[in-house]
Amino acid sequence: MADVDEDAIKAPANASTEPDVDLSDETQDFRFLNHLNFFADASPGIPRRGEKDFEPNPTELQADVLSASRGAMHNALSYPRLHNTKTRVVAFYAPDGYVPPVKTDRATPKTGGEDEKSSESTPKPPRPLPNSARISPDACVYVPNPKGQFFKTMGQADSLSRVWLLPEEALYLIERGNGLAHLGPPAGPGEEDLSVPMSLQAAYACFMGHGGLTLERYSVYTGLKRLGYALLRAPGWCDDLVKEDADASYATETTPPTLHGPGLAGILGSLFNWIHDPRSTASTATGPIIGTGIHRNYMDIYRKLAIIPWYDPITAPERHPADTTPPFRVVFHVFKPSTPFKKSAPPTPDFRVAVVSTRDQTTMPTMTQLGALLESTPLDPPARGENGPLRHGYRNVVMAVVDQGVVSYLRVADSAFGKEKLYENKGGPQGPKWNRNQKPRKR
Amino acid sequence: MDFQPDLPIPISYVSGRYLLFSIDAVTYLRREHHICGVLIGTLPQIPQQNVFLGLPLELMPEEARLLVDKGVACIVDEAKAHEGMNTLLEEDRRRYLRDLESQGLHVSRIQSDRKERNREQTLKKLEEKKAKAKAKASAAAATAQASTVPEEGSSTPLPKNAAIVDLFNAEGRSSSPSTGSMSTPPQAATAITPATSYPPLSTPPPSTHLSAPAVPSSYPLFAHLHSKGYFLSPGLRFGCQYMAYPGDPLRFHSHFLVVSYDWDQRIDIMDLVVGGRLGTGVKKGFLIGGAQKRIDEVDSEADRVDTVRAFSLEWAGM
Numbered sequence: 001m002a003d004v005d006e007d008a009i010k011a012p013a014n015a016s017t018e019p020d021v022d023l024s025d026e027t028q029d030f031r032f033l034n035h036l037n038f039f040a041d042a043s044p045g046i047p048r049r050g051e052k053d054f055e056p057n058p059t060e061l062q063a064d065v066l067s068a069s070r071g072a073m074h075n076a077l078s079y080p081r082l083h084n085t086k087t088r089v090v091a092f093y094a095p096d097g098y099v100p101p102v103k104t105d106r107a108t109p110k111t112g113g114e115d116e117k118s119s120e121s122t123p124k125p126p127r128p129l130p131n132s133a134r135i136s137p138d139a140c141v142y143v144p145n146p147k148g149q150f151f152k153t154m155g156q157a158d159s160l161s162r163v164w165l166l167p168e169e170a171l172y173l174i175e176r177g178n179g180l181a182h183l184g185p186p187a188g189p190g191e192e193d194l195s196v197p198m199s200l201q202a203a204y205a206c207f208m209g210h211g212g213l214t215l216e217r218y219s220v221y222t223g224l225k226r227l228g229y230a231l232l233r234a235p236g237w238c239d240d241l242v243k244e245d246a247d248a249s250y251a252t253e254t255t256p257p258t259l260h261g262p263g264l265a266g267i268l269g270s271l272f273n274w275i276h277d278p279r280s281t282a283s284t285a286t287g288p289i290i291g292t293g294i295h296r297n298y299m300d301i302y303r304k305l306a307i308i309p310w311y312d313p314i315t316a317p318e319r320h321p322a323d324t325t326p327p328f329r330v331v332f333h334v335f336k337p338s339t340p341f342k343k344s345a346p347p348t349p350d351f352r353v354a355v356v357s358t359r360d361q362t363t364m365p366t367m368t369q370l371g372a373l374l375e376s377t378p379l380d381p382p383a384r385g386e387n388g389p390l391r392h393g394y395r396n397v398v399m400a401v402v403d404q405g406v407v408s409y410l411r412v413a414d415s416a417f418g419k420e421k422l423y424e425n426k427g428g429p430q431g432p433k434w435n436r437n438q439k440p441r442k443r
Numbered sequence: 444m445d446f447q448p449d450l451p452i453p454i455s456y457v458s459g460r461y462l463l464f465s466i467d468a469v470t471y472l473r474r475e476h477h478i479c480g481v482l483i484g485t486l487p488q489i490p491q492q493n494v495f496l497g498l499p500l501e502l503m504p505e506e507a508r509l510l511v512d513k514g515v516a517c518i519v520d521e522a523k524a525h526e527g528m529n530t531l532l533e534e535d536r537r538r539y540l541r542d543l544e545s546q547g548l549h550v551s552r553i554q555s556d557r558k559e560r561n562r563e564q565t566l567k568k569l570e571e572k573k574a575k576a577k578a579k580a581s582a583a584a585a586t587a588q589a590s591t592v593p594e595e596g597s598s599t600p601l602p603k604n605a606a607i608v609d610l611f612n613a614e615g616r617s618s619s620p621s622t623g624s625m626s627t628p629p630q631a632a633t634a635i636t637p638a639t640s641y642p643p644l645s646t647p648p649p650s651t652h653l654s655a656p657a658v659p660s661s662y663p664l665f666a667h668l669h670s671k672g673y674f675l676s677p678g679l680r681f682g683c684q685y686m687a688y689p690g691d692p693l694r695f696h697s698h699f700l701v702v703s704y705d706w707d708q709r710i711d712i713m714d715l716v717v718g719g720r721l722g723t724g725v726k727k728g729f730l731i732g733g734a735q736k737r738i739d740e741v742d743s744e745a746d747r748v749d750t751v752r753a754f755s756l757e758w759a760g761m
Contacts, residue, residue: 024493024494025680026692026696027479027676027692027693028494028495029693029694030495030693052694052695052696053690053694053695054689054695054696055689055690055695055698056689056690056695062694065694066690066691066693066694069691069693069694070470070473070474070691070693073470073693074466074470076486076488076495076497077466077469077470077482077486077497077498078466079486079487079488079497080487080550080635080636080637080638081487081635081636081638082487082550082633082634082635083633083634083635083636084633085632085633085634088634172485174636175484175485175487175497176485176487176490177485177487177490177636178490180634180636183528183529196528196531196536196539196540196643197543197634197635197636198636199464199636199637199638199639199640200464200484200498200499200636200637200638200639201455201464201499201521201525201638201639201640201641202525202528202640204455204457204462204464204499204521205455205457205521205522205524205525205640206522206525208457208458208460209457209458209459209522213458214458214459215457215458215459215460215462215483215501219483222483222484222485223493226485226490226491226492226493227491227492227493228491358679359504359659401679403677403678403679403680404481404501404503404677405480405481405482405483405501405677406481406676406677406679406680408679408680
């Protein structure tokens with residue numbers, strides 16, 4: 001029965017007892033948005049979590065609070081997407097994607113757009129121009145006059161300095177209220193401009209399903225974009241990926257697996273050596289595993305006891321994304337906001353994300369699927385002296401599980417238990433407490 | 444507020460999912476039919492966060508099915524409907540563009556009015572500050588003068604305040620470029636991205652509606668709980684199929700973690716222990732249930748809903 005002011009008083013105490021509360025986990029009361037002035041120049045903060053009631057009762061107070069909440073929600077959601085004259089970014093929808101110019105004409109961008117449309121009927125083999133080579137064939141929106149911060153991480157420019165956007169990039173900008181897309185080409189000089197701007201609904205209808213974009217992938221894309229991450233499509237984006245696609249760009253990303261650990265052969269070799277060790281007086285077949293000699297420290301004994309071969313993720317060969325089964329395949333490369341990002345030469349991704357829809361994939365991945373997914377990511381061994389090497393693992397991937405618009409992120413890492421020899425730690429038990437090979441962890 | 448949209452409400456079928464773009468439909472379905480869905484869009488006012496999200500609203504197939512069965516909604520293939528965009532008559536286009544422009548002008552006017560008010564307030568504050576500083580610095584004679592200054596500020600700025608106005612304008616220009624448009628009174632219209640395409644598109648005829656959505660085997664339990672007044676939302680993040688709320692999730696915490704089973708399905712005792720402990724740990728009941736009759740034993744999905752039984756588990760030892 002708490003009102004807004006009481007909620008505000010209670011909130012700090014609440015926050016101190018539960019520091020890990022993720023506000024986006026639950027539906028928040030939209031009334032808290034009322035405290036924000038959207039027209040203010042300063043960017044508004046996010047309101048604090050409010051108290052909710054236990055169950056409905058027939059009091060009028062509760063009915064009033066509920067209808068106020070719904071009213072606030074209605075107001076917040078009906079706020080229009082506005083584009084000021086000076087900050088307006090205008091884009092044009094070209095469903096057929098980027099068509100390389102027939103000849104390099106130095107026309108103005110506007111008339112260039114017209115040429116583009118007229119030459120659609122005669123598809124020319126794409127000529128790799130230095131800039132346009134990076135434009136994805138799935139790009140379907142172009143911006144003749146790119147301005148603003150968003151184009152630092154989005155889109156690719158063609159030879160006419162128009163920026164081509166992928167469907168998810170265009171949709172994100174429109175939804176955010178930063179881009180205005182027109183259906184159809186811009187009007188030529190002297191023509192009456194009758195190209196209709198796209199509504200949000202039209203943008204979803206046109207872009208969703210275009211070039212492999214699903215609502216789940218878009219939910220992940222836009223959710224991470226809102227948090228400031230930069231995202232690029234990974235080579236595994238296409239479900240019908242074939243190995244022949246392994247081109248130079250992929251080859252440069254793969255690092256040849258290097259042998260650091262002993263591996264299976266190494267273990268067997270050492271076992272073999274041990275059997276023929278002159279100091280040992282017995283073999284496993286005829287006597288105690290550790291032999292009957294004099295043992296001066298526990299380390300030697302533990303080492304001799306370690307006869308079971310273990311899996312070493314370092315020796316596993318890196319596999320092509322085509323070896324994985326969709327949806328257990330990396331579709332996004334994600335870069336932290338702090339990572340210096342250059343569109344022309346993207347750095348090594350901070351995270352690799354696979355997107356799974358719960359309505360299409362209702363079971364957990366099999367070991368084979370998960371193994372292939374992990375082995376399609378490059379080796380990322382824990383740093384030396386890092387606390388919790390088991391947790392970090394040698395390869396890792398983030399699975400975004402989307403349940404009807406609600407996204408859960410799970411990090412799956414490939415841990416090497418055989419490499420962490422507990423008996424070599426002198427100061428007693430160390431490291432993380434968990435003892436599972438694959439530890440899903442919610443970020 | 445209590446707006447009543449035309450029924451049936453068109454639910455957009457986009458790339459295999461069910462979406463709502465009209466805020467009136469969203470509010471109406473929430474208020475009258477206890478259908479909440481999940482907001483998945485970016486809120487343009489505060490775009491860099493995930494706590495409050497905006498349109499569109501994604502509906503579970505169960506929710507869409509329930510509404511279609513009730514006759515409240517219909518399913519429209521939005522990609523097909525938008526092919527009509529290209530064949531719009533020139534006249535319709537012109538009218539639509541004119542509408543958008545007049546709305547845009549209206550918004551521009553509101554915004555510039557607000558800016559003007561803010562500017563006046565800021566000016567007033569600046570004047571007051573200045574007056575206070577003067578009062579401190581100079582003698583009692585100056586204090587008398589200071590009381591007159593704020594009045595000047597509230598009316599049109601006098602030439603002697605021109606420096607402050609210029610300073611403020613310069614600041615305003617650097618932070619938001621649109622401030623500059625104040626000096627040129629007839630502003631250009633702010634462009635608007637409307638949420639829906641209706642208008643300019645006309646409502647699709649009933650013959651083009653798609654059939655009712657296919658639903659998973661958990662639908663009878665979903666419909667049963669919904670008919671008992673519960674609000675349901677997707678629950679995977681909390682380790683279940685649905686979350687059941689006693690009232691609108693805006694104002695109430697959920698009471699149950701819901702998992703559906705077929706009537707003669709064997710249930711692993713471990714699943715019950717895990718669900719029971721999880722539910723009790725977060726102060727919720729673990730609810731399992733299912734329809735007693737299979738779909739081949741009854742006439743329709745709706746008949747199965749009447750045969751649903753549900754059980755809730757609580758971990759008493761904790």
